[in-house]
Amino acid sequence: MPPTQPTIGVFDSGFGGLTVLRALLQLLPGANYIYLGDTARLPYGSKSHETIARYAVSSAKFLREQGAELLVVACNTATALALKDIQHALPIPVIGVVEPGAHAAHSASNHDQARDKVVVIPSEPQSNSSTNHVLVLATAATVQSHAYTRALNTLGLDAHEKACPLLVPLVEEGWINHPVTDEVLKIYLTEALNEAPKAQTLLLGCTHYPLLEPAIRRALTALNHPLTIIDSAEATAQTVLTHLGLPAHSSKLKAPGSQCTFYATDSIEKFERLGSAFLGQSLTGVRHVDLGG
Amino acid sequence: MPPTQPTIGVFDSGFGGLTVLRALLQLLPGANYIYLGDTARLPYGSKSHETIARYAVSSAKFLREQGAELLVVACNTATALALKDIQHALPIPVIGVVEPGAHAAHSASNHDQARDKVVVIPSEPQSNSSTNHVLVLATAATVQSHAYTRALNTLGLDAHEKACPLLVPLVEEGWINHPVTDEVLKIYLTEALNEAPKAQTLLLGCTHYPLLEPAIRRALTALNHPLTIIDSAEATAQTVLTHLGLPAHSSKLKAPGSQCTFYATDSIEKFERLGSAFLGQSLTGVRHVDLGG
Numbered sequence: 001m002p003p004t005q006p007t008i009g010v011f012d013s014g015f016g017g018l019t020v021l022r023a024l025l026q027l028l029p030g031a032n033y034i035y036l037g038d039t040a041r042l043p044y045g046s047k048s049h050e051t052i053a054r055y056a057v058s059s060a061k062f063l064r065e066q067g068a069e070l071l072v073v074a075c076n077t078a079t080a081l082a083l084k085d086i087q088h089a090l091p092i093p094v095i096g097v098v099e100p101g102a103h104a105a106h107s108a109s110n111h112d113q114a115r116d117k118v119v120v121i122p123s124e125p126q127s128n129s130s131t132n133h134v135l136v137l138a139t140a141a142t143v144q145s146h147a148y149t150r151a152l153n154t155l156g157l158d159a160h161e162k163a164c165p166l167l168v169p170l171v172e173e174g175w176i177n178h179p180v181t182d183e184v185l186k187i188y189l190t191e192a193l194n195e196a197p198k199a200q201t202l203l204l205g206c207t208h209y210p211l212l213e214p215a216i217r218r219a220l221t222a223l224n225h226p227l228t229i230i231d232s233a234e235a236t237a238q239t240v241l242t243h244l245g246l247p248a249h250s251s252k253l254k255a256p257g258s259q260c261t262f263y264a265t266d267s268i269e270k271f272e273r274l275g276s277a278f279l280g281q282s283l284t285g286v287r288h289v290d291l292g293g
Numbered sequence: 294m295p296p297t298q299p300t301i302g303v304f305d306s307g308f309g310g311l312t313v314l315r316a317l318l319q320l321l322p323g324a325n326y327i328y329l330g331d332t333a334r335l336p337y338g339s340k341s342h343e344t345i346a347r348y349a350v351s352s353a354k355f356l357r358e359q360g361a362e363l364l365v366v367a368c369n370t371a372t373a374l375a376l377k378d379i380q381h382a383l384p385i386p387v388i389g390v391v392e393p394g395a396h397a398a399h400s401a402s403n404h405d406q407a408r409d410k411v412v413v414i415p416s417e418p419q420s421n422s423s424t425n426h427v428l429v430l431a432t433a434a435t436v437q438s439h440a441y442t443r444a445l446n447t448l449g450l451d452a453h454e455k456a457c458p459l460l461v462p463l464v465e466e467g468w469i470n471h472p473v474t475d476e477v478l479k480i481y482l483t484e485a486l487n488e489a490p491k492a493q494t495l496l497l498g499c500t501h502y503p504l505l506e507p508a509i510r511r512a513l514t515a516l517n518h519p520l521t522i523i524d525s526a527e528a529t530a531q532t533v534l535t536h537l538g539l540p541a542h543s544s545k546l547k548a549p550g551s552q553c554t555f556y557a558t559d560s561i562e563k564f565e566r567l568g569s570a571f572l573g574q575s576l577t578g579v580r581h582v583d584l585g586g
Contacts (some may be wrong), residue, residue, distance in 0.1 A: 040344045046465070048560040051333045115439060169462040172339070180476055187473070267341035292585050 005034040005258055006244060009068025013042040014166075015271070016207030017074030018278035020097065020258075023237035024072070028246070033260045036068050037275070038291065040265035043168060044077040045139025045206070052141060056082040057089045058291050064090050066261070072240060073097065076205050076232070078141050080147035093243060097207070100239040101232030102151035105134045105203045108228050109157060133198040134225065136161045137188070138205030148205055151211050160196035161205070164188045171208045172274065178213060185212070185219040193225055202227040211277065213244065262286040297310030298551055299537060302361025304352050306558040307335040308366030308564070309461075311571035313390065314553075316530035317365070321539070325552045327359050330568070331584065332559035336461060337370040338432025338499070349375040350382045351584050357383050359554070365533060366390065369498050369525070370432050373440035386536060390500070393532040394525030395444035397476060398427045398496045401521050402450060426491040429454045430481070430518065431498030432461065441498055452491035454498070457481045464501045465567065470508060478505070478512035486518055495520040504570065555579040 008028075014037050021035055038044075038059045044052045056078040060071055073086060079096030087094045109132035133185040134157050136148045143163040152159040166184050175181045195197060202220075204210055207272045210231045214268045219259050220226055241247070268286045275283040301321075303314050316330055330443050331352045339346045349371040353364055364387045366372045366379060372389030380387045380395075402425035426449050431442040436456040447450040459477050468474045486492065495513075497503055503524045513519055534540070557564040561579045568576040 040340060046563075047333060048563075051559050165466050166459075166462055169459055173458050179482070180473060183473055183476070266344050270339075270341070 005030055005032050007034065007067050007069050009033075009060070009066070009071040010035045010074050011038070011056070011063055011071065011078070012036075012075040012207060013038050013044040013055070013078065015039075015172075015275050015278045017241065018275050019210050019231070019233045020072060020074035020236050020284075022278070022280050023233040024240060025260075027234075027237045027241055028244075032260050033256050034063055034068055035260065035262045036063055036289070037271055039263075039267070039271060040291070042224075042266075043139070044075065044081075044141065045141050045168065046165065047141060049081050049145070050255075051222050052077060053082040053085040053289075058085045060090055060094070061270065062263075062289065062291060064092060064122030066263075068092065070095070070240065070243065072236060074099075074207060074233075074236065076207060077141045080138075080145040095132075095236065095239055095243060097236045098147045098151050098205075099143040100235035101203055101205065102148065102157075103154055103239075104230045104232060104235035105152065105201050106132075106155040106157060108230055109134065109201050130158075132200055133158045133160065133196055134201045134203050135159075135192055135196050135199035135204045136205045137164050137167070137192070137209060139163065140165055142205055148198045148203065152203075152246050158198075160192065160199065162188060162192040162195075164206075164209075166207045167212060168206065171211050176211055176277075180219055181212065181215050182222075185215055186222060189216075189219050189223060193223065199227060202229045204229065204231040207231075207278075231248040263289045265289055265291050298323055298325050300327065300360050300362050300496050301533065302326075302345055302353070302356030302364040303328045303367050303501060304331070304349070304364065304371070305368040306331050306337040306348070306371065308332075308465075308571045310365075311576075312500050312503050312524070312526045313367035313529050314524040315571070315573050317533060318553075320470060320527075320530045320534055321537075323551050326446065326554070327361055328553065328555045329356055329582070330555070330557045330564055331398065331583070332557045332564060334558065336432070337368065337374075338434050338461065339458065340434060342374045342434075342438070345370060346375040346378040350378050353379045353383055353387070355556075355582065355584060357385060359556075361385065363388070363533065363536065365529060367500060367526075367529065369394075370434045373431075373435040379384055388529065388536060390525040390529045391440050391444050391498075393528035394496055394498065394523065395441065395448055395450075396532075397427075397528035398451060399448040399492050399525045401523055402427065402494050406534050425449075425488055425493055426451045426453065427494045427496050428452075428485055428489050428492035429496045429498045430457050430460070430485070430502060432456065432545060433458055435498055441496065445496075451491075453485065453492065455481060455485035455488075457499075457502075460499045460505060461499065469504055469570075471546060472507065473512055474508050474513075478508055479515060479545055482509075482512050482516055482518075486516065491518060495522045497524040500524075500526065500571075515542050524543075540550040556582045558582055558584050565566070 442452040
C-alpha cells in the first residue's frame with residue numbers, strides 16, 4: 001500500500017467518465033481525484049484520430065500539471081484512439097478502459113458468473129460453446145479504431161463491434177427510460193445480432209452506456225436474446241488497484257481527507273447538472289478551465 | 294452590381310450551413326465561395342456562449358484571411374450567440390441567419406402565401422387572427438439565447454422556442470425518413486404545440502432541420518396541426534443579394550469561373566460523405582485546416 005494518498009487524474013470528453021470515477025470512489029475512497037471533462041470539445045466519438053489525439057493529450061497534460069500521479073483515461077474513444085499518444089506524452093502511468101473491459105468480458109465468458117451482472121445464460125445452445133463471441137457497442141470512432149477487437153482477440157475471444165451514434169445524445173437528452181430509446185436500442189441490437197448471432201456477452205464500450213443498462217436489458221428481452229452485460233467502469237477501477245499494489249475488491253486507503261476536484265472546459269452549470277446522474281451523487285464546485293480551441 | 298465576383302465566406306460548425314450555400318449558389322452562382330465547417334469542435338448547439346463565441350470568431354477570422362469580403366454565418370447557434378462578437382472582430386460585412394429567418398416568418402405570417410412552401414392554412418380558427426405566433430425549433434444553445442424571440446418580437450410576432458437536441462444526431466445518423474425520427478418529432482412538436490397552441494408558422498432554427506422537412510410535415514399531419522414551414526437558408530441568401538445591391542429572386546452574376554473552396558477542421562472524408570446531402574450535389578476537394586483546440 002502506498003505510504004500516502006495517491007492523486008489520480010480521471011479524464012473523459014464529458015460526463016461518462018464519472019461512471020469510472022464512481023467505481024473508483026467505491027473501491028478506493030481514500031485517494032485524491034482530479035476529474036477533467038473536456039466538454040467544450042465533446043463529443044470525441046464522431047471525430048478523427050488526429051483530432052481526438054490532440055484533444056486527449058492536452059487534457060492529460062493539464063491533469064498532470066494539476067498533480068496527477070496516475071492517469072485514468074475514462075473514455076473509450078480516447079483510449080481506443082489515443083492511449084499510446086497519451087502514454088508517450090506523460091511520465092506517469094496511464095490506464096485506459098479498453099483492456100480492463102476486454103479482461104472483464106473474458107472473465108465473464110469463462111465463468112458465466114464472474115460478476116453479479118451476469119444474470120442469464122443464452123436460452124439457445126451455441127453451436128460451438130468453447131468459442132466466445134463478444135458484442136461491443138461503442139461510438140463510431142471507437143468502432144473504427146478496432147481497439148476492442150484487438151484486445152478481445154488477444155484474449156482468444158471473437159469480437160463484433162457495433163457503432164451506436166444515437167445513444168450518447170439520448171442519454172444526454174435524459175431519455176434513459178423512454179420508448180424512443182427502447183426502439184433505437186432494438187434497431188441497433190437487431191442489426192448487431194444479425195451480424196453476430198453467436199454473441200454471448202455484451203460489452204458496453206462507451207462510458208455513457210451503463211446508464212442505459214436497464215433499457216438494454218429490456219431490448220434484449222424483447223428480442224429474446226439475453227446476453228451477459230459488461231461495462232468497463234468497475235474493471236478499470238480494479239486495474240487501478242492492482243497497479244497501486246492494493247488487493248482487488250476490498251481496498252480502502254485509511255488516510256482521511258481525500259478530495260475530489262472537478263474541471264470542465266465548457267459550462268460549469270451544465271456539468272454539475274448532468275454529471276450528478278453519472279456520478280450517482282450531487283456534484284458541485286466544478287471549476288472551468290480553458291484548454292484552447 | 295459589383296464590378297467583380299465577390300468572394301463570400303460561409304461558416305458553420307459543421308454541415309448544416311451547406312443548405313445556406315446551396316441557396317446562395319442558386320441565387321448567386323457567379324460568386325466565389327469559401328466554406329468552413331468547424332467539424333473538429335462541433336456541435337456548438339450544446340455548448341456555452343463563451344465557448345461558441347471563441348470558436349466562431351476564430352473560424353470567421355480564418356475565412357477573412359482566405360479572402361472573404363463578406364461573411365455569412367450559416368449557423369443558427371453561432372448567429373444567436375456570437376454574431377456581434379464576429380462583427381466586432383472582422384472589418385467586413387457579416388450576415389447571420391436569425392434576422393433573415395425572422396423576416397421570412399413575418400412575410401409568411403402577413404401574406405399566408407409568401408413562398409411556395411406555404412401549403413396549408415390552420416383548420417381551426419384562431420382566437421386572435423391578427424396576432425401571429427411563430428414556433429421556433431432550434432438547438433439548446435440557440436433557444437437559451439432567445440435570439441429568435443427578440444428578432445420576432447421586434448417584428449411584432451409572438452415567439453415560442455423549443456429545443457430539439459436529438460434532431461441533429463438523427464440527421465447525422467442518416468435517419469431522415471425513419472419511424473424513430475417521426476416519433477421524436479411527434480414528441481417534440483406535441484410538447485411545443487401544448488405550450489404554443491396558437492402557432493401558425495414553424496421556423497426551422499437550425500440549418501440541419503431543412504433535411505427533416507418531409508418528416509416534420511408528416512408529424513404535423515399526424516398531430517392534425519398544419520403549420521407554415523419556414524427555413525432561413527433561402528431568406529439568408531436573399532439578404533446577401535440585397536446587401537450586394539442585387540435584385541432579389543433573379544440575380545446571376547455574369548462573370549464566369551466562380552469557385553467553391555471547402556475547408557473542414559476534422560476528417561475530410563466524413564465531410565465529403567455527409568456534406569453532399571446538405572449541398573444537394575457531390576462535394577469533393579475539401580481541405581483540412583487546424584484552428585487549434
